[in-house]
Amino acid sequence: MTPTKAQKTFVYVLLILFAALWLFPVVWIFLSSFKNNTELYQFPPSLLPQQITFEHFINAFEKGNFGRYFVNSAIVAVTSTLLLLLINSMAGFALAKYRFWGGTFLLLAFISTLMIPLEVIMIPIFKVLSALGLYNSLLALIIPPAATPTGVFLLRQYLLTVPDELLEASRIDGANEWTIYWKVVLPLCRPILAALAIFSFMWRWDDFLWPLIAISDPNKYTVQLALSNFIGEFNVDWGSLLAMSVITMIPVLIVFLVFQKHLVSGMVTSGMK
Amino acid sequence: MSTESIAAHPQPVNKRKRKLQLAPYLFVLPNLLIFTVFIVIPTILGAVYSFHEYDGLNPMTFIGIENYAEIFTDVKFWQTLGKTATYAIIVVPLIYICALGIAILLVQQIVLKGFFRAIFYWPTMISFIIVGLTWRWIFGELGIINGVLEAVGKDSVSFLSDPFFAKLTVIIAAVWSRLGFFMVIFVAGLLAIPKDYYEAAHLDGASKLRAFFHITLPLLKPTTLLVVMLTTIEAFKAYPLMFALTGGGPNKATTYIVQYIYETGFAKQELGLASAMSIVLFVIITIFTVLQFKLTKGGEN
Numbered sequence: 176m177t178p179t180k181a182q183k184t185f186v187y188v189l190l191i192l193f194a195a196l197w198l199f200p201v202v203w204i205f206l207s208s209f210k211n212n213t214e215l216y217q218f219p220p221s222l223l224p225q226q227i228t229f230e231h232f233i234n235a236f237e238k239g240n241f242g243r244y245f246v247n248s249a250i251v252a253v254t255s256t257l258l259l260l261l262i263n264s265m266a267g268f269a270l271a272k273y274r275f276w277g278g279t280f281l282l283l284a285f286i287s288t289l290m291i292p293l294e295v296i297m298i299p300i301f302k303v304l305s306a307l308g309l310y311n312s313l314l315a316l317i318i319p320p321a322a323t324p325t326g327v328f329l330l331r332q333y334l335l336t337v338p339d340e341l342l343e344a345s346r347i348d349g350a351n352e353w354t355i356y357w358k359v360v361l362p363l364c365r366p367i368l369a370a371l372a373i374f375s376f377m378w379r380w381d382d383f384l385w386p387l388i389a390i391s392d393p394n395k396y397t398v399q400l401a402l403s404n405f406i407g408e409f410n411v412d413w414g415s416l417l418a419m420s421v422i423t424m425i426p427v428l429i430v431f432l433v434f435q436k437h438l439v440s441g442m443v444t445s446g447m448k
Numbered sequence: 449m450s451t452e453s454i455a456a457h458p459q460p461v462n463k464r465k466r467k468l469q470l471a472p473y474l475f476v477l478p479n480l481l482i483f484t485v486f487i488v489i490p491t492i493l494g495a496v497y498s499f500h501e502y503d504g505l506n507p508m509t510f511i512g513i514e515n516y517a518e519i520f521t522d523v524k525f526w527q528t529l530g531k532t533a534t535y536a537i538i539v540v541p542l543i544y545i546c547a548l549g550i551a552i553l554l555v556q557q558i559v560l561k562g563f564f565r566a567i568f569y570w571p572t573m574i575s576f577i578i579v580g581l582t583w584r585w586i587f588g589e590l591g592i593i594n595g596v597l598e599a600v601g602k603d604s605v606s607f608l609s610d611p612f613f614a615k616l617t618v619i620i621a622a623v624w625s626r627l628g629f630f631m632v633i634f635v636a637g638l639l640a641i642p643k644d645y646y647e648a649a650h651l652d653g654a655s656k657l658r659a660f661f662h663i664t665l666p667l668l669k670p671t672t673l674l675v676v677m678l679t680t681i682e683a684f685k686a687y688p689l690m691f692a693l694t695g696g697g698p699n700k701a702t703t704y705i706v707q708y709i710y711e712t713g714f715a716k717q718e719l720g721l722a723s724a725m726s727i728v729l730f731v732i733i734t735i736f737t738v739l740q741f742k743l744t745k746g747g748e749n
Contacts, residue, residue, distance in 0.1 A: 183556075183558075186553055186556050186558060187558065189553055190550075190553050190554075190558070190564055193550060193553075193568075194564055194567045194568070197567050197568055197570075197571065197624065197627075198567050200571075200582045200583065200586060200624065201570070201571070201574070201582070203582075203585070203586060203592060204582050204585060207585065216590060217590075218590045218594070218595065218598070219594070219595030219596075219598045219599060220590065220591070220592055220595045261478075262478040262479050262482075263479065265475040265476070265478065265479070266475060266476045266478070266479040266480075268475055269471070269472035269473075269475035269476045270472075270476070273471065273472035273475075275469060275472040275473065278472065281476055281480065284483075285479065285483065288483055288487045288488075290733075290734060290737055291487055291491055291730070292681075292685055292733065294685045294687070294706045294709075294726075294729070295494070295726045295727075295729055295730045295733065296487070296490040296491055296494050296726065297709075297710065297713070297726075298494060298497065298709075298713040298714075298719050298722050298723050298726060299489075299490035299491070299493035299494040299497060299723065300486065300490045301713075301714075302490075302493065302504070302719075303485065303486065303489060303490050303493070307485075318482065319482055319485075319486040321482065322478070322479045322482035322483055322486075324483075327479060352471035352475075353471075356475065377573055380575070381573070381574070381575035381576070381577075382575075383575065383576060383577055383688040383691070384687070384688060399575050399577045399578075402577050402578065402581065402692070403577050403688075403691055403692055406577075406580075406581050406584070406692055407695065413585065416581060417585065420578045420581060420582070423575070423578060424574060424578060427573045427574070428570075428573075430573075431566075431569075431570060431573050435562075435566050435569070436562065
C-alpha cells in the first residue's frame with residue numbers, strides 16, 4: 176500500500192499549488208497595505224512594496240476613527256463571549272442534570288431555534304430591538320447572540336458524561352445548587368468552554384448582519400460595519416481599507432495561531448456552524 | 449436510635465427536592481428569555497407582518513394574503529431566487545469537490561500536514577466583508593489579475609462590472625473562504641474509514657480510483673450529505689460576501705435572495721412584503737434542513 180515516488184510527488188505538487196493559491200490573497204493585501212498611494216494605484220502592480228510605508232495604518236486611526244471601531248468590536252466580542260459561556264453552561268447543566276417538568280420540551284425548543292436563521296427574521300428583529308431601546312446600542316450585539324442552541328447542546332451532551340455521584344457528594348456536603356454549578360460543574364466544562372470561546376469570539380468579531388441591522392450610529396460601528404461602509408463610498412480609499420483589514424484580522428489570527436491544533440482537528444469544528 | 453435517624457432523614461431530602469425543582473428553571477431562564485425575545489417573538493411578528501401592509505411607521509393594515517399574491521407575480525423575486533439557486537447549484541458541488549480533494553491529499557502520509565491544514569483552514573476565520581474586499585482588490589481594474597493578464601499580453605477585463613465575471617468572482621471568493629471548514633469535516637470522515645478496507649481492495653488488485661468509488665465515496669455518505677446540505681443552506685443565505693465584493697451588482701447580477709429581502713424591508717420600507725418573502729425563504733431553508741436531517745439519518749443506517 177505504500178505509495179510510489181511518482182504518486183508522492185504528485186500529491187506534493189498539487190498540495191503546494193493549492194496552498195499557494197489559498198495563501199496568496201491574504202499575503203497580497205498584507206503586502207499592498209504597506210505600499211504608498213502612488214504604488215498602490217500603479218498598473219501593472221509590483222509584487223513587493225518598493226518603499227515600505229505605514230501611512231495607511233496611521234491614517235486609519237487618525238482620520239478613519241478606526242480605534243473607536245476596534246474598541247467597539249473588542250467590547251462586543253469579549254463580553255458577548257463571556258455571557259455566552261455563562262448562560263449556555265447554566266442551561267446545559269440544567270438540561271443534563273435535572274429531571275424537571277418541561278425539560279425535554281425546552282431542549283427540543285432550544286435546538287429547533289437553529290431552524291430559524293437571522294436572515295429570515297431580520298425585519299421583525301429590527302422592530303424588537305427598537306421597541307426595547309436596544310437599537311444603536313452595543314448591548315444589541317452582546318446579549319441576543321449570546322444564547323446559542325449549539326452551545327447549550329454541546330454543554331448538555333458534555334455534562335451527560337459527568338457522573339451524578341459527583342454532584343450528589345457536594346449536595347451532601349451542604350453545597351447549594353449555584354455553588355455546585357460554579358465550583359463543580361464549571362471547572363469540569365473547561366475544555367468545551369475553551370472551544371466555545373474561540374468560536375464565539377470569532378463569530379462576534381466577524382459578524383456583519385447583526386450589526387448591520389442593529390447599528391446605524393457611526394460611533395457604535397464595529398470593525399466589519401466600518402469596513403463595509405468605507406467600501407461603499409464612491410471613491411474607495413484602498414490604502415486605509417487595506418490597512419484596516421490587516422489590523423482587523425490580527426485578533427482572529429492570534430486566536431487561530433494559538434488554537435489551530437484544536438481547530439483543525441475536526442472534533443471541535445464538526446459541532447459548530 | 450436507628451428509628452430516629454430514619455425518621456429524621458426524609459425531611460432534608462424533601463426540602464432538597466423542592467429546591468431541585470426551582471433551580472433548573474432558574475438556570476435555563478437567561479437562555480429562555482433571549483430565545484423568546486429575539487427568536488420566538490420575531491418569528492411570530494414576522495408571520496403577522498406578512499399578512500399586513502406595514503411601512504414600519506404608520507399602523508399596519510390587514511390585507512390577508514395579498515403580500516403572498518404579490519410575491520407570486522413579482523418577476524424580480526423569482527429571478528432573484530433563480531439566481532440564488534443557480535449560484536447554489538454551482539458553488540455547492542465546487543466546494544464539495546475541492547474540499548474533498550484537498551482532504552484526500554491531506555490524509556496521505558505527508559510531511560507538514562498541520563501546516564497545510566492551517567493554510568486551508570485560515571480563510572474560514574476571516575469575515576466575509578474582508579474576504580469580499582480582498583477579492584475585490586485582486587480582481588479590480590488595477591488588480592493583480594489584470595496585471596498578470598497585461599504581462600502575458602492579454603487585454604484587461606472589467607471583472608466586477610461584467611455580470612458573468614462578477615458572478616465568477618463571487619463563486620471563487622466563496623470557495624476560497626469556505627473550503628477549509630468542509631475540508632476539516634471531510635478529513636474527520638476519511639479518517640473514520642478503516643484502513644483494512646483499502647488493504648483488502650489493494651490485495652484484490654483494485655486500483656486507487658476503484659477504491660475511491662467503491663470504498664471511500666459510499667462510506668463517506670453521511671459526511672457528504674451533511675456537507676451538501678450545509679453548503680446549500682449557506683448559499684441561500686449568502687449576502688455579506690456580495691455586500692463587500694460586488695455590492696450585488698453589476699446591475700443586480702449578484703443580488704441574491706437575502707439582499708433582495710433586506711432591500712425590500714429596509715430601503716423600500718415594505719416590511720409586510722419583506723416578511724412574506726422571508727417566510728418563503730424560511731420554507732425553502734426548512735425543506736433543506738429537514739432533507740438534511742432525514743438524509744443524514746438514512747446515510748448512517
